[in-house]
Amino acid sequence: MIPSLDTYRAIAADNLWITILPEIAIAVLALAVLVLELLLPPGRRYWIPRIAMGGQGLVLAGVGVAFCLAADPLAGRTAFNGMLQFTPLGDAARVFFLVCGILVCFLGSLFLRRRDLPRVEFFHLILVATGAFMLLAQSSHFLMLFLALETVAVALYILVGYQRQSAASLEGGLKLLIPSALSSAILLAGIVLVYGAAGNPLLVETAADAMRFGDVAAFARANPDNPLLLLGMMLVLAGVAFKIGLVPFQIWIPDVYQGAPTPVTALLAVASKGAGVIVLINLLQGPFETFHAALVPALAVVAMVTILFGNLAALGQRKVKRLMGLSGISHAGFLLLGVAAIPAVPWVLGAVVFYLFVYLLGAFAVFAVMIHVGGLNDPEQRIEDYEELGKASPFLAGVLCIGLGSLAGIPPLAGFIAKLLLFIAAFQAELYLLLGIAVVGVVISIYYYFGWIRAAVFREPPAPQAFAPPAAAETVTHPVSVSMRLALVLLAAMTVLLGLYPAVLHWVL
Amino acid sequence: MSDILFYAFAAITVFSAFMVVCSRNPVNAALFMIAAFVGAAALFALLEAFFxxxxxxxVYAGAVIVLFLFIIMLLDVERTRALRPGLVSLAASAAALGLLVVGVLWLFAWEGAGPLVDARGSDAPAALARNFGYELFTRYLLPVQVTGFLLLVAMIGVIHISKRPARDTAAEPKGEEANP
Structure with a gap:
C-alpha cells in the first residue's frame, strides 16, 4: 500500500523553508564564497573574509531584528514534520553561533594572512559549520540531530588538520577524527535502540515517528522501564558527552586543541562545547524528560569529576593552548552543573545561556591575543612567551587580563555573575556537594589563570643580557590592526559591562 | 526457513566485519568488507526492503569498495606491523567485551526487549523505489539537503588536505598578501 499523493502533499506543506531563512542564508553565503574565489582576480581575494564576515553580520542583524519585531512568532512550533522545533533556546543558539562564526572568521583572516595557506576553504568550512550548528541546536528529531552533528564533525576534522604542513595540526586532525567517529558510532547505536524501542507497535503509546523527540518522550512516559530505551538513552548521552568533552570522554581534548590552528581551537572550545550543551538540554527536556530522577544525580557526578579533572590537569600546564583546552573541560563541567539543575530550577536555563555567552566573550578575547602573540610555531606557545607582553603591548595585555579574569570568575567581570547564577541555581536545586566541588574548582582555576596574568603583566622581564636570544626580539612586536583593536575593545567592554550591569540580561532575554 | 537464513547471513556479516578489523593486509580487509556489505544487503532483503x-x-559493495581498492593500490600500502598490545589494554579490552556480551545477554535473554512484532505481510516503508523517493523528497527533504552540504564539505576537505603545498605557494603569488 502506497500512501496517496495527497498525503505527501500535506507532508511537503510542512517544509516551511521561510522558518530557516538564517540557515539558508548562511548556506548560500558558503557557496557564494566558493564561487567568488573563482570569479575574483587574485589581487582582490582579500574580499572573501570580509564578505564571509559581513554576510554573517547581516544574518545576525536579521535574526536580531526579527526577534525584536515579532516577539518570537515561532516559539514552540515545529516545522519540517517535526525535524526542527523553534524555541527561545534555539533563537539564543542562532545568535550564539553567528557571533561565534563571525569571530572565528575574523581570527581566521588574521591567522591565515601570516601563513601561506589557502583561504577560501577555511571560510567555506566555517560557514557550513555555523549553519549546521544552528540547525543542530534546533533539531527535534534524531535524524536531523545526527546529520547536523556529522556535518559539523566533518568540517571540524578538516579545520583542525587545516595546516597540513604542520605535523601537530595533522596529528590533531587524526586525533579528533578517530574518537569523534567512535562517538558518532556510539550515538548512532543509541539512536537505533531508541528507535527500535519507541517504534515497537505492540507497546503502549508507540511512536508514529520513533525518532521525533516529542513522540519518543510520550513513549518514554508510558514505558519508563523499557530496557532498550534505557540502553539507547545511555549511549546517546555518552555520544553527546564525548562531543562536549565531559570527563570519562575527555581524552581527545588536549592534543586536538593544541594542534588545531588557533581560530579553530576557539571554534572547538566555544561553539562545539555550546552546541553539545544545547543538544544535551534539548535531549533532557525532550525525549528523556521522564528520566530526570535518575539522570540528575548521574549528571551531577559527571559534573563534579569534570570540574575537578579539568582544573587539576590545567594546574601544571605551561602550554597555553593545552591550558585553554583543559580549563575548557572544567567550564564544560560548570555548564553541566547548570544542566543538572534545570529540572529543579527552571530559570537556570537562562543562566546556562548567559554562561555560554560570557565564555564566548572571554575565550575569544584570550584566543585573539594568542593569535597576536603566537609566532609561526603556534601549537607550542607557552606561558613564558607572554612575559613581556605588558611592556610590549599594554593593550593586548589588558585585554588578556580581562578575558582571563572573566574566565576565572573575578568579581567585576561577567564571568563572576555567570558563575554566581549557576551556583545559586545549584544551591536551590540542593546539589550541595556539587556546589562545594565547583567552588573548589573556581579556586583552583584562579591559580592557573592568574599565573598566566602574572606572566603577562607583573613579572619583571629578565635583565637585558648581552646575548639576548633573537626570538625575544621577534616576539616584542605585536602590531594590532584598527579592526582588531575595535573587536578586542568590544569583547572586553561587553565582558566588563555584563559584569557591572547584568540587568542588561533582562533586556536581552 | 527465514530464521535459518537470518542467522546464516547475520553470521556472515558479523564474521566479515570482524575480519575487516583484524586483517593485516588492507586488500583483504576491503574484500571482507564486500562480504559484510553483501550480508547486510541479504538481511535487508529478508526484511523485504528490496530496494x-x-x-x-x-553502491557500497560495488562502487565504494572499488574506490577503496583503488586508493589502497594507489597508495601502495604495505602490510602493517603487528602491534603487540600491552597487558593492561588487552585486559581492559577483554573486560569491556565481556561486559558487552553479558549486557546483551541480560538485555535479550533475561530482561527481554518487549514483545516482538511479526512484521511479515506488512509493508516496509522503503520497499519500493517510488515510495522511497516520495519519502525522501517530502518528509526528509531537509535532511537530504543537509546531507548534500555534508558531502560538499567532505569533498572540499579532501581537496584541501590532499593539495600539494608546493603548488599552493606557486599558484598564490605574494601579491595576495598585500591586504591593506
Missing part, C-alpha cells in the same frame, strides 16, 4: 538491498549491493 535498499539493491542499493546496498550496487
Amino acid at each position: 535498499l538491498a539493491a542499493v546496498q549491493v550496487l
